[in-house]
Amino acid sequence: MPELPEVESVRRALERVMVGATFDEVVLRRPDLRTPFPEAFATRLTGRTVVALTRRAKYLLAEASSGDSLVMHLGMSGDFRVERAGAPLEIGVHDHVVFRMSSGARIVFNDYRRFGFMDLVPTAQLTNHASLRALGPEPLSASFDAATLARACHRRRVAIKIALLDQRVVAGLGNIYAVEALHRARVSPFRRASTLATRSGGPRESAVRLAAAIKHVLEHAIDRAGRADDRAGRFRVYERAGQRCLRRGCGGRIARRLQAGRSTFYCPVCQR
């Protein structure tokens, strides 16, 4: 589930039930996720109030009144479920963390592949945190545009698809939206990243289209995430191998190829 739009929608759900509420109880049902939980994880949170619930790339950040921030990542399969006060407690095998909040809500972290993680760091040191330090610009912020993208791609010889997955280039894109953005921008995923920039590192026309496409697909996905969604029709290329390209007048057939071990879906006709 979780690329930037899905993480953002989880953030909004958690914000409603966590901000202003206090951790009454924190239960760890195992000692680790991808990494061990930090020392005294539960006791450092218990009794503290959540001041803010923000997001950086695919990371969720819960700032606690203690001066610590809870850093959470959903990995490939992580998700939070919110249960209202009084709901019967039903814990599954892959429910690893339970927060009982003063609002009465119970928040359960489920992650069957366990690629997610949680860490607790002093809020003042958040920007130095190993996972957050090297992140590139937020794609939906004003600081991300064609010029930023071109500069980041300038000296990279890897394929543009690979560059888009590099969180230092742009923070929060994953396999699905990288592929969707490239299709929307009519840019081939196999082009070298450096071909989006001029010799001096300025944006070419393709960089302008790609930066705009990245913003568009992410914003669109966040909008949709709020509604009860039909999975069908969510994507224009992802998982559509063998089907017709949806670009008007194109008529190509969507193909699938592996790049760095991950599926790339693209239209060989309109993406150049």
Next chain:
DNA sequence: CCCACGACCTGCTGGC
């Protein structure tokens, strides 16, 4: 610095 690759986990699908 850049880049490729394997590791970490479980579950589902499709082919034989």
Next chain:
DNA sequence: TGCCAGCAGGTCGTGG
């Protein structure tokens, strides 16, 4: 029916 390979929306550490 069972079994097994391949694949799944992410990141990190280790090499060259």
